[in-house]
Amino acid sequence: MLASLPTFLRVPLVCALLFVSTVLHVLPLFVLALLRLLVPVAAVQKGIGAVLVRIAESWLSINGWLFGVFTRTRWQVEGVDGLPLHENFLVVCNHQSWVDIPALQKVFNRRIPFMRFFLKSQLIWVPLLGPAWWALDFPFMKRHSRQQLEARPALRGKDREATRRACEKFRHLPVSIMNFTEGTRFTQAKHDAQGSPYTHLLKPKAGGVAFVIDAMGEAIQHILDVTIVYPDGPVTTMDMLAGRIREIRIHVRRLTIPPSMRGDYDNDAAFRERFQTWINDLWAEKDARIAAMASRAQVPA
Template sequence: MSKLFAPITFLITTILTIIFTMLCSIPMVFAGVLKLLLPFKPIRRGVSSFCNFMMWCWCLSLAFILKITNRITWDIQGTDNLSKNNWYLLISNHKSWTDIVALCVLLRDRIPMNKYFLKQQLAWVPFIGIACWALDMPFMRRYSRSYLLKHPELRGKDIETTRRSCKKFRDHPTTIVNFVEGSRFTEQKKTKSKSPYRNLLPPKSAGIALALNVLGSQFDKILNVTLYYPDNEQRPFFDLLSGQMKRIVVRIETLPVDESIRGDYLNDKAYKRQFQLWLHGIWQSKDQLIDRLKSEYRK
């Protein structure tokens, strides 16, 4: 799409996204109210199935918007042998809001609907908050270290939220998505966090360790996803909305779920250290992969 039409494309894309989001989320809001009023297991299962279908419709609408507003070349590896009948734990680097769009569009017909760990503030967004609650997505409240020192009773609150949410995913195939860096990557955040990686923030291990502990026997695989936007590194989401996204690179590595990565993260210090080393090893390989992709696409 020509840069001349970028402002018009941005407006069209934004309007279409809002319209489709409302059309898909409003039915989920009513379904969520039904689940709240009738909290019985058959009702909850029916609501979950309906909301998953509506989320699939939303992902389909995003694919339609991308098709008419952008000319994207997808460079994808690793989608073979994925199934909508399996349980997956998906971990990914996090560069931009574009990551969520890319994962939804690419994987909507390959794996169960993605369930994200969301920031608590999103719970109050009109339509979106209740819709995500109806989808059983966990809302996480992040506390600073100084705040926890003043309110020690809140320590571990996010972990308990993760535990309760993961138990809900036992009833039907689910993909739990965790951007384990905890925030979108920027050079400023990399410096502030003293990240040992060139292209990533340090991974946070507690959330996925607990998900593996609660649902480990049901997870079929871990999907280690690396996302990269070689022509739109500076502002990928704005470029996507403006019709300027040129290429999306996706690499998916399928990892086994075995006993060595399952354990009591809260009480077993040896396991906690082992798990952190395992995750940092994955992140080191991911960092090197992004370096190689940068080198390939700059030739």
């Protein structure tokens, strides 16, 4: 019934309910995160961390439920059954829209360990969400332009240090590390500017994937290779809120990380070339998969 409401009623209503859900979940996150700072006892901090994750999972569940009752979006999801809840994963995915994030959260929430993203440092100032991400141990990264790096060479490697510190923490708790391997959302303009060899994808940035695998060590054994397709074309967050996305298709496959794909990406040229070939092959397979998924007969909304 709620999905049948006119758009001018449905969008403000779902936004209001999402805001209420956010406030009700974020406030206890703040309190517990402050308590964790004030009580430097490892056992207490670990227990509080587990409670923080449970609160976040509740938050995502309610958000997913709201999208379910306010829209008629059909979900075709393959490959998520039987995933181990207590195994660490590196999740790699193509990136087209901000809708990718709530879509991934809806599909993986409580199926795999809670997902963390590497976020731009500026996002910590987003009201409510920024401090919540901080409380949940999302790593914040300072991105430096080429001009900044040329002016201040000492900044080189700072992101790698931050990534390594985050991964050191992640080694000791169940975690799924999310990586949009293209580094930015796909657009045809970006695709053409890159001269991408793929039809539906930008070039993958292999270095970030290699560094996380190296930093996590034996604590991470598998990659979840995720492919998202919107059969009707590009979508926006407002399309999702307004119920204009008729269908979302998601394919997941679990891949073992070969021993040969662990090494020093920065300093070992042979390994770097081998790892880039592996990621490029993965991306070629994903490109073909996107074409196959997009060509399937659409399910009526």
